[in-house]
């Protein structure tokens with residue numbers, strides 16, 4: 267084909283515009299640090315289908331490992347089908363000793379070990395997912411409900427409201443503009459997330475009748491539900507709002523009778539001893555309060 271000179275110039279001009287747009291997009295991607303759609307997954311034991319007794323949550327229990335891995339892999343499959351490029355799975359239950367690279371989804375990445383205060387959220391994931399999650403301490407019929415430590419912490423409060431792993435980690439992710447997109451667990455945990463992130467996807471795989479009594483879905487049915495919800499969650503990226511706590515924040519720990527205040531409670535930065543079992547950390551914003559509250 268032969269172009270007259272003005273046509274050629276026009277086409278070259280358009281090509282240059284496209285090139286320019288392409289370069290702008292690349293610059294945007296590197297500036298925002300989001301070259302790929304990466305999902306971060308927090309795994310736990312108490313919210314897995316088929317797990318209702320405390321003895322089943324032993325991280326070395328072979329059945330727990332199989333049941334949890336099956337749910338994780340179903341979620342990974344759903345995320346990948348929904349357009350995720352990467353899923354980072356954190357083995358977050360009891361000392362990071364439940365999952366194995368041998369059985370995790372071949373396309374997932376396994377994160378083993380303890381994490382610092384940011385939980386790697388500065389990596390700018392497109393979404394946060396909870397798999398096998400339980401509800402916060404004290405919830406009636408919440409299966410093995412607790413807030414971080416059932417032996418050590420009676421209650422935890424953020425700005426005076428009882429919270430557990432779901433709300434505090436959602437707020438941490440929200441600080442980095444990452445929304446919680448999926449939660450799998452018992453009905454109580456699903457309700458807890460929907461209260462703060464109403465647009466998130468949830469897969470409630472069992473109903474609690476009491477702390478150690480539940481009616482659970484079968485493993486295959488739970489996996490099918492989780493896969494479907496994970497795919498749907500991925501397709502809702504951009505429509506689910508990050509959970510953000512504005513203004514000054516207080517984070518409070520009320521310890522159990524088996525535990526006690528830290529010895530240096532009175533000397534801690536931004537901390538106030540509320541009573542013999544309770545300490546309250548204050549910050550000008552969520553992150554300051556969170557960092558102060560994480561001192562061990």
Ligand SMILES: [Zn+2]
Pocket residue numbers: 310400414431
């Ligand atoms: Zn937990």
